[in-house]
Amino acid sequence: xxxxxxxxxxxxxxxxxxxxxxxxxxxxxxxxxxxxxxxxxxxxxxxxxxxxxxxxxxxxxxxxxxxxxxxxxxxxxxxxxxxxxxxxxxxxxxxxxxxxxxxxxxxxxxxxxxxxxxxxxxxxxxxxxxxxxxxxxxxxxxxxx
Amino acid sequence: xxxxxxxxxxxxxxxxxxxxxxxxxxxxxxxxxxxxxxxxxxxxxxxxxxxxxxxxxxxxxxxxxxxxxxxxxxxxxxxxxxxxxxxxxxxxxxxxxxxxxxxxxxxxxxxxxxxxxxxxxxxxxxxxxxxxxxxxxxxxxxxxx
DNA sequence: GTAATTGCAAATTCTTTGCACATAT
DNA sequence: ATATGTGCAAAGAATTTGCAATTAC
Numbered sequence: 001x002x003x004x005x006x007x008x009x010x011x012x013x014x015x016x017x018x019x020x021x022x023x024x025x026x027x028x029x030x031x032x033x034x035x036x037x038x039x040x041x042x043x044x045x046x047x048x049x050x051x052x053x054x055x056x057x058x059x060x061x062x063x064x065x066x067x068x069x070x071x072x073x074x075x076x077x078x079x080x081x082x083x084x085x086x087x088x089x090x091x092x093x094x095x096x097x098x099x100x101x102x103x104x105x106x107x108x109x110x111x112x113x114x115x116x117x118x119x120x121x122x123x124x125x126x127x128x129x130x131x132x133x134x135x136x137x138x139x140x141x142x143x144x145x
Numbered sequence: 146x147x148x149x150x151x152x153x154x155x156x157x158x159x160x161x162x163x164x165x166x167x168x169x170x171x172x173x174x175x176x177x178x179x180x181x182x183x184x185x186x187x188x189x190x191x192x193x194x195x196x197x198x199x200x201x202x203x204x205x206x207x208x209x210x211x212x213x214x215x216x217x218x219x220x221x222x223x224x225x226x227x228x229x230x231x232x233x234x235x236x237x238x239x240x241x242x243x244x245x246x247x248x249x250x251x252x253x254x255x256x257x258x259x260x261x262x263x264x265x266x267x268x269x270x271x272x273x274x275x276x277x278x279x280x281x282x283x284x285x286x287x288x289x290x
Numbered sequence: 291g292t293a294a295t296t297g298c299a300a301a302t303t304c305t306t307t308g309c310a311c312a313t314a315t
Numbered sequence: 316a317t318a319t320g321t322g323c324a325a326a327g328a329a330t331t332t333g334c335a336a337t338t339a340c
Contacts, residue, residue, distance in 0.1 A: 017314095018313075018315070019315095054323070057320080075220075080305090095263070110255075118251055122249055123282070124242070130222070132275050133271060135271040161294095163338075163339045165295065167295080199296065200330085201297065201299095205295085224329075226330090
């Protein structure tokens with residue numbers, strides 16, 4: 001079903017790491033989600049599926065998922081981190097709704113070029129960049145009658 | 146000397162807020178700094194000037210500084226916040242050296258346009274954006290012989 | 291004088307760690 | 316068997332808050 005979950009199991013086996021039910025359940029939630037979940041979101045989702053795991057285990061498994069390259073960590077300055085499956089889209093930016101917290105992705109080639117140029121101008125060796133656009137999504141604005 | 150400090154004193158008086166030595170000392174450090182300080186940086190600098198104030202007071206005064214519009218809060222995903230005097234430059238972006246933590250500012254008109262367009266495309270009402278370019282500065286690379 | 295601030299310590303939030311017990315291979 | 320993971324509770328780091336003592340106006 002979820003091929004990314006398969007990849008994770010393979011990763012674990014290749015690295016001689018035990019394939020535990022908790023790891024699979026956590027990976028299933030994170031890799032299967034379309035959204036950008038916080039550690040707490042993951043724990044809550046697990047519970048609602050009847051497959052609870054301790055928060056500590058959630059954090060530890062997410063760490064493995066990140067090392068495996070299947071998940072990316074994000075910090076939108078909300079006071080906690082979010083985790084996103086490293087799918088298709090090579091590098092992309094985010095729109096964050098400041099009301100509902102919904103995260104939308106987009107990609108724009110120009111940003112790669114611009115940031116690379118700017119880094120050069122400042123004699124920085126560019127490692128990466130992060131752009132977040134803050135605003136309110138259409139749904140939330142509708143609610144604000 | 147520091148005219149921003151004067152503005153802060155005026156702000157306090159206009160709002161019937163006591164002008165305390167702690168507030169002035171903290172404002173002097175934050176407003177007078179060219180860099181992007183953390184709350185801890187501010188407390189440490191105060192101590193080194195012999196004008197120490199409790200960390201809680203530092204946080205509370207920074208809050209007032211932000212409300213006064215003289216200081217802007219930044220979160221570069223380092224696990225703590227930084228504070229920057231709201232000087233001249235209207236809106237600007239940051240380069241962050243991942244070795245020494247140095248922050249460099251730059252401004253690029255194109256980013257305003259691009260982010261506004263993208264927000265529109267996603268039917269977001271844009272409130273603002275934040276761009277950080279991560280990399281290593283020239284000085285730090287020199288050290289990495 | 292009185293209302294507001296200060297400082298300290300305790301509380302909070304997110305995340306990490308230590309350790310006894312359980313489990314995958 | 317044995318190394319590794321898990322859960323819980325305690326520890327950490329940044330920030331906030333409650334409250335008695337202090338200070339600005």
